[in-house]
Amino acid sequence: MLRKILTSTIALTTFSFVDGQDSTKVPSFKLSGSADVYYRYNFQNPKSAPFNNFTSFTNSQNSFELGMASIKVEHSIGKVGMVADLGFGRRADEYSYNDVSSRVAIKQLYISYAPSSKVKLTMGSWGTHIGYEVLDAYLNRNYSMSYMFTYGPFFHTGIKSEFTLSSKSVLMVGICNPNDLKTASSMPKMIIAQLATGSKDDKLKAYFNYQGGNFNDSGRLYQEDIVLTYALSSKFSLGYNGTFQSKQPKINNKWIFGNTWWGSALYANIDPKPYFGLTLRAEYLNDQKNVLGFNGNVFESTLSANFKVDNLIIIPELRLDNGSFTPGIFKTSTGLATKSTESFLLAAVYKF
Numbered sequence: 001m002l003r004k005i006l007t008s009t010i011a012l013t014t015f016s017f018v019d020g021q022d023s024t025k026v027p028s029f030k031l032s033g034s035a036d037v038y039y040r041y042n043f044q045n046p047k048s049a050p051f052n053n054f055t056s057f058t059n060s061q062n063s064f065e066l067g068m069a070s071i072k073v074e075h076s077i078g079k080v081g082m083v084a085d086l087g088f089g090r091r092a093d094e095y096s097y098n099d100v101s102s103r104v105a106i107k108q109l110y111i112s113y114a115p116s117s118k119v120k121l122t123m124g125s126w127g128t129h130i131g132y133e134v135l136d137a138y139l140n141r142n143y144s145m146s147y148m149f150t151y152g153p154f155f156h157t158g159i160k161s162e163f164t165l166s167s168k169s170v171l172m173v174g175i176c177n178p179n180d181l182k183t184a185s186s187m188p189k190m191i192i193a194q195l196a197t198g199s200k201d202d203k204l205k206a207y208f209n210y211q212g213g214n215f216n217d218s219g220r221l222y223q224e225d226i227v228l229t230y231a232l233s234s235k236f237s238l239g240y241n242g243t244f245q246s247k248q249p250k251i252n253n254k255w256i257f258g259n260t261w262w263g264s265a266l267y268a269n270i271d272p273k274p275y276f277g278l279t280l281r282a283e284y285l286n287d288q289k290n291v292l293g294f295n296g297n298v299f300e301s302t303l304s305a306n307f308k309v310d311n312l313i314i315i316p317e318l319r320l321d322n323g324s325f326t327p328g329i330f331k332t333s334t335g336l337a338t339k340s341t342e343s344f345l346l347a348a349v350y351k352f
Contacts, residue, residue, distance in 0.1 A: 025078035036067035036137040038347035045333040052330045052341040055150040057091045068092050079114045095135055095154050098180050118164040125157040125182050129194045130209045130225045132241035141279035142304045143315045143347040148243050148263040151292050153179035169197040178215040188214035205229045218250040239267035259289040277306040296324035311352055317345040
């Protein structure tokens, strides 16, 4: 299967390169960046990490924290282009948790070639297509992250092809290192895919996502994921993310039955004013097979306000997490287990 995909990709690239040498070359350059900082207080006042926080980037208690400073450079000329996206801070460190030295700062680094208006090839490292939320804080309306984002992949490193099927539909297929690895010598490779489509009026958009394959010699993973967005009006929209992941171990040279976890989240967005909006996220995570370590179900609801002043977004947020596991995965200030916990967070996000 991998050989067929590679052979087709090389053949398509070679043909398109010969066929497309007369393109008009107009260089384009873009420099952008962002920064985010936050304060978080958990009302149970735990005394040790992870401070009643089992999702990414906000493991702190009663502390002002630096999120991430990012700088992104994009350049293209004719049919080719490159993106170098660097990040520094807590988010970048946790995002590149497998990396050391200067690789930690690389959020994304890829080179692309579009042999035609309907085909684009990309090679390098880029943020995952799976899930509703993304790394950069300014692109999320909730500042704290979902469980599905935290336990899904962060990024992929490999090669992918995007095929424009129609004015509303794009198919992506690719071959990558195991998840969240920028270097993976002698390791197996995984398949990724996405079908993105939408309605004629662009109010409804759908993304059907997939990844699968061996992540090492004794383990393999399959994940199906769907993201839906619907804009009822300019002031009200909905988002939905559902994901299902199965991990299968290899024991005594035989693949055994895999264990699964799944999650589902609804996002309701209301924007009564151009400078003010509210987002409610309601998420359910099912880990009855203890794949992720919760040994049960987790439900979280997060209400975030977005106040916009020019390039600045101020995000006050209230969050409630509840786990079904007895006696509980969260801790009180005295170290006792509890099933639920509440947090307040205040973030400031700037984008240019």
